[in-house]
Structures are given as C-alpha cells and as structure tokens.
Amino acid sequence: MKKILLMALLLPMLAMAQDKGIHFEHGLSWAAVQAKAKAENKYIFMDCFTTWCGPCKFMSANIFPQEKVGNFMNDKFISIKVQMDQTPKDNEDVRSWYADAKQIEHNYIVYAYPTFLVFAPDGQIVDRQIGSTEAEEFIARCQSSLDPDQQYYTLLDQFKKGKKDTAFLHKLSLLALHGNDPENAAAISKSYIDQQKDLFTPGNLNYLVAFTQSSKDKGFDLFLHNTTKVDKVLGAGKAENIIMGIVANEETFSQLTKNGHAAPDWTAIKKNITTKYPSFADELILKCKVQYYSYIKDADSAVASIVAYMKKYGQKADPQSLNAYAWTIFEKCDDMQCIEQALEWSKRSFKDQEIPSYMDTYANLLYKAGKKTDAVAWEEKAMNKASAEERKSYETTLDKMKRGETL
Known part of the structure; x- marks a missing residue:
C-alpha cells in the first residue's frame, strides 16, 4: 500500500519534470500536426534524427529537456520528432511516418543529422538548421527562424x-x-x-x-x-593544400573505395594523377598512402609511408600533420631511429604555438625513447597548459611515467 501511495505521489512530479523541456507531439500524422499549428497559429519545429546519430542523442538527452529551452520553444512552436532511418524495433507511431519521412528527406535535402526544419503556421517551410549545439545557441537559432530576414527558405x-x-x-x-x-x-x-x-x-x-x-x-x-x-x-601552401585535398578525394579515395578489400593499384592511381596534375602527384600519393594505411590499420605500411613522405616533403608538413605523424610513430613503431626522427617532427609541431596535445605527443615519444626525466618535464608542461577537461588525461599519463609503467 505504501509503495502504491509513493508512486501516486511521484507520478505527477515525474510528469512535471518531463514537461520542463520541449513538448514533442506524439501519435499525430503530419497532416494533423500542420492542422494543429494552423489552429494555434504556431510555427512547427521538426527534429529530423536517426537512431544511430550521436549528436541527435546529445540534443535529446541534454538540450531538449532543459527548462529554459522548453520555456522558449513550447510558447512558439508545435514540436515533432521524425525518425529518418528504419529499424526492426520501430513502433507503430514511427512506422506510420515512414512515407512522410521519405518525402521530407527528398523535398528538403535531409542527409545530415540532426537537421531541424521550421515551418510557418500555414505549413510552408521557412528555415533549416544543421547539427547539435548548446542550449543558448539552440534558442538563438530558433529565435532567428521566426525572423523573415533570417529564414533560409524565405530568402531563397x-x-x-x-x-x-x-x-x-x-x-x-x-x-x-x-x-x-x-x-x-x-x-x-x-x-x-x-x-x-x-x-x-x-x-x-x-x-x-x-x-x-x-x-x-x-x-x-x-x-x-x-x-x-x-x-x-x-599564407604559404594554402592554395596547394586546397587543391591537393580535392584531388585526393576525387582521384584517389574514390578509386580506393571501388576496390573493396583488394590492394590498391597505386601505380595506376599515380599515373592518372600525374597526367592531370604533374606538379604534385608524387607528394599526393605519399600522403594518401599514409591516410589509407592508417585507416585500414596496417601499421608497418603506415609507418613506412610516413617515413617516406617526411624524407621527401617533411619541410612542407604543417603542425597538425607533424603531430599526427609523430603520434602514429609513437603508437606503431619501436625502432629507435624512427622514434628519434618523430621526436624532431613533434618538436616542430609546437615550435610557434605550444598546443598541449602536441606537447603531450612529444612527451610520450621522449618516454618511449627512454628519456624519462625529459618526458615527465614536458608532460607537466602540457598538463599545466591544458584545459580542465584535458588535464585529467595528462595527469594519468604523468603518473604512469613517474611509476615507470608502459603507456
């Protein structure tokens, strides 16, 4: 009896807690949602999500339930969630939206998630927003969606x-x-x-x-x-980096995906690129090999490709690449000569700006090279410059270094 009484007291409280955030309509068809919005003279906020989308889950778990978000949205919008993928676990409500979801995907080019669509009370599309964000920015986005001077589809x-x-x-x-x-x-x-x-x-x-x-x-x-x-x-190298990124995507990675699990025909790929872009074909192929072998987790080939690239084009490598290559060597290579080379790359990566994560790479390489005292000193520098979120990770690494443990 006491348990029943307790639940009776808790249920209204739970309902109040759930109502603090955005109130999403359930059990209504798309036509019924539009009719409700027209009758109440409210805009329609549509959350287009998928079951596998991490940012979608973040918004549902952390942003939509916030009271300040609910206070703003519930006064101005009829809100609905539309699942864009289909799974065997879908309930009848989700299944009833399959046809409308497909039409919405086609009509409004919904291929990134989450996509938030906004419709006027008369049912006309007026705006779209892409991606997850924090509560304040989300509210600001939705506020702008009410302004005709900022509505994407109105301006389009x-x-x-x-x-x-x-x-x-x-x-x-x-x-x-x-x-x-x-x-x-x-x-x-x-x-x-x-x-x-x-x-x-x-x-x-x-x-x-x-x-x-x-x-x-x-x-x-x-x-x-x-x-x-x-x-x-x-700035130096900017134009070439843009061109090489596009060429790599169109001429290299597009070919790699066609071969399935077969080994890439690097000779044929290079020949094709050389015909169109002879000035940087060799450099591009080496960079693509690094990315490809890292992606398929072929450690030996990734390390060999990095060493070959750095030997010929290392002077052109930007800080981000230097750090990435050095970290790969730390993770994948035990050859001391290779590690010494990576130490030089790593130190160059933060020469102009002491980025904590780059300094951490340098400290890890020093430790792997047996230079424990220097490693501890650099890890402490990285930790002291790091944000509060990063600091704990560096503290853990530092403790392992001091204890002489394997990183």
Missing part, C-alpha cells in the same frame, strides 16, 4: 525571384553552405563571385575557400593556376 525564394545584390547573395550563400544545401550553395555563390571585380582580396579568397569543394568549382582553377598570388594573401 527571394533569390529565385531575382534578388541578386551582393550583400544579400553573400549572406544567403553562407546560410546555404551551413544548412547543408550544396546545390543552392553552389548556384548562389556563383552569382556572388561573378559580380566580384577582384577575387584576390582576403575576403573573396576566404569566401572561395569555403565554396571550393570540387574540381568543378570556380575556385579550383583559380587556386590551381595562381598559387603564388593566393599564398601571398592567405
């Missing part, structure tokens, strides 16, 4: 009707890019770029960097044929 409709002034195009193209609408992003950015008299200003070059995703984009040829001019504005 103006573009399609002929609005083409440069400030408008700049703003809208970035909204399309951040909203993961690549087709419209390409079209709008082209309209903007075509109106620019000088593409070699810092602003325009950085804009082109953001919108150069393939060899078909206008920025690709500009970076390819004007590397010196671009690097004078953006």
Whole structure:
C-alpha cells in the first residue's frame, strides 16, 4: 500500500519534470500536426534524427529537456520528432511516418543529422538548421527562424525571384553552405563571385575557400593556376593544400573505395594523377598512402609511408600533420631511429604555438625513447597548459611515467 501511495505521489512530479523541456507531439500524422499549428497559429519545429546519430542523442538527452529551452520553444512552436532511418524495433507511431519521412528527406535535402526544419503556421517551410549545439545557441537559432530576414527558405525564394545584390547573395550563400544545401550553395555563390571585380582580396579568397569543394568549382582553377598570388594573401601552401585535398578525394579515395578489400593499384592511381596534375602527384600519393594505411590499420605500411613522405616533403608538413605523424610513430613503431626522427617532427609541431596535445605527443615519444626525466618535464608542461577537461588525461599519463609503467 505504501509503495502504491509513493508512486501516486511521484507520478505527477515525474510528469512535471518531463514537461520542463520541449513538448514533442506524439501519435499525430503530419497532416494533423500542420492542422494543429494552423489552429494555434504556431510555427512547427521538426527534429529530423536517426537512431544511430550521436549528436541527435546529445540534443535529446541534454538540450531538449532543459527548462529554459522548453520555456522558449513550447510558447512558439508545435514540436515533432521524425525518425529518418528504419529499424526492426520501430513502433507503430514511427512506422506510420515512414512515407512522410521519405518525402521530407527528398523535398528538403535531409542527409545530415540532426537537421531541424521550421515551418510557418500555414505549413510552408521557412528555415533549416544543421547539427547539435548548446542550449543558448539552440534558442538563438530558433529565435532567428521566426525572423523573415533570417529564414533560409524565405530568402531563397527571394533569390529565385531575382534578388541578386551582393550583400544579400553573400549572406544567403553562407546560410546555404551551413544548412547543408550544396546545390543552392553552389548556384548562389556563383552569382556572388561573378559580380566580384577582384577575387584576390582576403575576403573573396576566404569566401572561395569555403565554396571550393570540387574540381568543378570556380575556385579550383583559380587556386590551381595562381598559387603564388593566393599564398601571398592567405599564407604559404594554402592554395596547394586546397587543391591537393580535392584531388585526393576525387582521384584517389574514390578509386580506393571501388576496390573493396583488394590492394590498391597505386601505380595506376599515380599515373592518372600525374597526367592531370604533374606538379604534385608524387607528394599526393605519399600522403594518401599514409591516410589509407592508417585507416585500414596496417601499421608497418603506415609507418613506412610516413617515413617516406617526411624524407621527401617533411619541410612542407604543417603542425597538425607533424603531430599526427609523430603520434602514429609513437603508437606503431619501436625502432629507435624512427622514434628519434618523430621526436624532431613533434618538436616542430609546437615550435610557434605550444598546443598541449602536441606537447603531450612529444612527451610520450621522449618516454618511449627512454628519456624519462625529459618526458615527465614536458608532460607537466602540457598538463599545466591544458584545459580542465584535458588535464585529467595528462595527469594519468604523468603518473604512469613517474611509476615507470608502459603507456
């Protein structure tokens, strides 16, 4: 009897706790949701998620239940969750949305998760947001979705009707890019770029960097044929890095995925790249080998590729690459000559900026090389510069070093 009484007292409290966050409608069809929004003169907030999406789970567990989020959203939106994938465990409510979910995916280009779609009370799509975020930014995003001057689809409709002034195009193209609408992003950015008299200003070059995703984009040829001019504005090696990243994706990684588990035909891949981009084919192949062998966890080949790349092109390696290569050597190689080389790469990685994680790599390599005193000193430096979240990891490593344990 006492247990029953206790549950009776707890149930209202649990219900109140659940109501503090966003109230999501359940058991309604898409048509019924639209009718409810129209009747209550509220916008519709649609959370498009999948069962496997980590950021989706973060939002559901940590952001949507917050009271301040619920206070803002429940007053202005009818909110619904739409599962975009299909699993054997789906209940009847989820199954009833299968057809609508597929149509929504197609109509609004929902291929990144979470995608948040916003509809006006009349059912017309007005805005989209992509990705997880903290509560304050989420509220700010949703607030902007109520403003016609910031609504992506409202502005896109103006573009399609002929609005083409440069400030408008700049703003809208970035909204399309951040909203993961690549087709419209390409079209709008082209309209903007075509109106620019000088593409070699810092602003325009950085804009082109953001919108150069393939060899078909206008920025690709500009970076390819004007590397010196671009690097004078953006920094040494910037143009080449952009070009090599695109070429690697289109000419190398696309070929590797076709072969399944078969060994890559590096000779054929290199020959193809050399025909199109002879100036950096050799360097690109070596970098791709490092990534490929690291991905398939072929330690010996990854180490050999790193050593070969650094021997020929090590002077060009950026701090991030230097740190990544040095860490791979720490994890995969026991040869002391190789470790000594990695120590030099690692030290270069934080020469200009003492990044704690890079210093940690250096300390780990020192320890592996048998230089315990130096390793402890550098790990302490890394720990003292680290954020509160990182500090515990460095403390654990430091304790192992002091005790002489294997890292």
